Amino acid sequence: MAVKVIIPTPLRQYAGKQESVEVNAKTVAEALNSLTSQFGDLKRHLYSDEGKLRSFVNVYVNDEDIRYLQKEKTAVQQGDTISIVPSIAGGSGIAGTVRSN
Amino acid sequence: MLRVAQTFIEQIHKHGVRDYPNECCGALLGLEEEGHRTVLGLLPLVNQRNDSPRNRFSITSEDVRLAEKEAKAKGWELIGWYHSHPDSPARPSEFDRQHAWPWYSYIIFHVANREPREMRSWRLDDDRAKYAEESIEFVSGGAR
Numbered sequence: 260m261a262v263k264v265i266i267p268t269p270l271r272q273y274a275g276k277q278e279s280v281e282v283n284a285k286t287v288a289e290a291l292n293s294l295t296s297q298f299g300d301l302k303r304h305l306y307s308d309e310g311k312l313r314s315f316v317n318v319y320v321n322d323e324d325i326r327y328l329q330k331e332k333t334a335v336q337q338g339d340t341i342s343i344v345p346s347i348a349g350g351s352g353i354a355g356t357v358r359s360n
Numbered sequence: 361m362l363r364v365a366q367t368f369i370e371q372i373h374k375h376g377v378r379d380y381p382n383e384c385c386g387a388l389l390g391l392e393e394e395g396h397r398t399v400l401g402l403l404p405l406v407n408q409r410n411d412s413p414r415n416r417f418s419i420t421s422e423d424v425r426l427a428e429k430e431a432k433a434k435g436w437e438l439i440g441w442y443h444s445h446p447d448s449p450a451r452p453s454e455f456d457r458q459h460a461w462p463w464y465s466y467i468i469f470h471v472a473n474r475e476p477r478e479m480r481s482w483r484l485d486d487d488r489a490k491y492a493e494e495s496i497e498f499v500s501g502g503a504r
Binding site: 324 | 415
């Protein structure tokens with residue numbers, strides 16, 4: 260089934276500068292696998308070295324967060340749109356408890 | 361190079377001082393033209409890390425989508441993010457590196473005991489191994 264994957268702006272440079280890529284897939288996992296097979300440089304920004312989706316990478320199917328569906332096993336239908344959206348995290352890493360003493 | 365007008369520098373400083381000793385965060389909206397980025401607007405956001413806000417920040421994917429919509433509505437792009445390092449240098453931490461993507465500009469600024477200090481911008485390398493500093497051009501006045 261053909262589904263559209265929207266490529267987030269920061270990662271378009273690794274996907275032939277395309278805003279979206281059409282892939283054939285029955286699940287989110289298959290769609291992302293197809294995407295990263297076509298565009299290998301995308302993989303390190305989506306997956307950890309252990310092959311899991313990075314903790315800050317969120318995937319939506321037609322505006323539904325897959326965390327509340329069947330995660331990467333979520334089925335996709337012909338014409339669905341998959342969006343990849345980061346959450347942004349970071350910080351100094353210096354323990355606040357130390358400073359508050 | 362990242363061009364940032366003085367008015368936005370002041371807004372970011374105020375946000376960091378107001379939220380001290382917690383980290384503050386927000387989105388940078390703007391445009392990239394001929395390799396030069398210009399910040400044209402800010403979207404201050406709420407740090408969602410309630411468990412450890414003094415040394416961590418988090419922006420939800422819903423807020424990221426909101427920031428993208430805000431930028432698009434103005435004909436701009438979501439070009440990056442800012443966050444404060446209270447009592448800590450304006451350099452990316454290992455935790456910052458692990459949670460970043462290339463292309464975005466990441467402004468980090470040091471707030472020392474409620475006083476705004478150094479502000480620097482960073483971009484993650486393609487191989488995710490390290491950041492390169494992006495020079496900030498401080499522009500007087502308003503948006504451009």
